Amino acid sequence: MWNVIGHKRAVSALQRALETNRLPHALLFTGPEGVGKTHLALELAKALNCAGEDPPCGSCIHCHQTEIDSHPDVSVVERADGKDSIVIGQVRELRDAASLRPFQGRRKVYIIAGAEGLTDQAADALLKTLEEPQPQLTMILTASEAEGLPATVVSRCRVIPLQQVETEVIAAALRAAGQDEASSARLARLSRGRVGWALRAARQPKLATQQQELAVRLADLWSLDVDGRLLLIESLTDKKDRAAVRRSLELMMILTRDLLFITQGLPPWFMGTDEADLLRSRGAGLSLREIHGRMAALKAAMERIDQNVDPRLSLEAALISAA
Numbered sequence: 001m002w003n004v005i006g007h008k009r010a011v012s013a014l015q016r017a018l019e020t021n022r023l024p025h026a027l028l029f030t031g032p033e034g035v036g037k038t039h040l041a042l043e044l045a046k047a048l049n050c051a052g053e054d055p056p057c058g059s060c061i062h063c064h065q066t067e068i069d070s071h072p073d074v075s076v077v078e079r080a081d082g083k084d085s086i087v088i089g090q091v092r093e094l095r096d097a098a099s100l101r102p103f104q105g106r107r108k109v110y111i112i113a114g115a116e117g118l119t120d121q122a123a124d125a126l127l128k129t130l131e132e133p134q135p136q137l138t139m140i141l142t143a144s145e146a147e148g149l150p151a152t153v154v155s156r157c158r159v160i161p162l163q164q165v166e167t168e169v170i171a172a173a174l175r176a177a178g179q180d181e182a183s184s185a186r187l188a189r190l191s192r193g194r195v196g197w198a199l200r201a202a203r204q205p206k207l208a209t210q211q212q213e214l215a216v217r218l219a220d221l222w223s224l225d226v227d228g229r230l231l232l233i234e235s236l237t238d239k240k241d242r243a244a245v246r247r248s249l250e251l252m253m254i255l256t257r258d259l260l261f262i263t264q265g266l267p268p269w270f271m272g273t274d275e276a277d278l279l280r281s282r283g284a285g286l287s288l289r290e291i292h293g294r295m296a297a298l299k300a301a302m303e304r305i306d307q308n309v310d311p312r313l314s315l316e317a318a319l320i321s322a323a
């Protein structure tokens with residue numbers, strides 16, 4: 001039984017591949033941060049080594065050790081704390097370990113989380129492993145978009161896209177985890193389809209408050225001139241932190257799309273009723289075309305960030321070109 005919230009299509013594709021013994025040796029899970037890519041990769045790792053009746057059973061020794069991050073054949077490789085990239089040394093280590101037989105399970109499973117962070121050299125080294133598959137090795141890469149990775153790497157992987165999970169599915173999961181009705185609905189809305197974020201926020205209420213405050217402050221964005229926008233962003237985001245800038249841009253995009261809905265007389269998707277009034281008053285006077293232009297500028301900035309362009313430059317370009 002897969003312990004996954006949402007992502008039904010991806011889970012059934014993986015389940016089918018396992019049952020027919022056709023799981024590719026390399027997979028790439030794509031989707032927004034917090035949507036559950038690494039979690040799904042770990043569930044697949046459990047399924048590959050599970051000794052239970054209905055893999056992943058969640059209770060055998062392999063499932064249990066994978067869950068607590070102590071299975072000797074399952075590794076997650078990611079950016080080291082405070083580092084901007086996954087470096088070649090990490091990939092070499094993985095390649096050396098990959099050439100050994102599984103220690104305890106049937107398969108070795110290596111998960112490269114945030115693979116868009118691979119340096120060019122590291123991606124080259126990884127490519128060699130992907131080109132010469134080991135019989136008992138499954139590699140799972142995760143990235144926000146396939147375009148953020150070298151095409152040569154992507155072409156060696158089966159790409160499984162993960163979409164944002166429906167708000168109602170997340171709310172139901174939060175209720176099942178013991179949250180009350182109102183806070184489940186609120187967290188599900190604030191999570192914007194990122195189930196991992198919603199579950200974290202349920203444990204750490206501060207996350208949701210911060211998210212809401214950030215949204216309220218960002219609602220001011222389009223009523224300011226360019227200098228004002230740059231100052232506002234300066235005060236909200238560490239512009240050197242790629243992931244933080246990406247999150248801010250996503251939030252700006254969502255608020256701008258809500259503004260689009262509101263100006264069309266539709267209910268906002270993200271904002272609550274009070275905040276929607278705020279957004280309406282701040283965005284008053286923007287034409288449909290101007291709103292579309294701002295959305296295009298934000299989208300372009302997110303794409304640049306995913307292609308490893310400097311986050312500060314990408315962000316500033318979006319705010320300036322939307323003037």
Ligand SMILES: [Zn+2]
Pocket residue numbers: 046049050051052055056057058059060061062063064
């Ligand atoms: Zn199991």
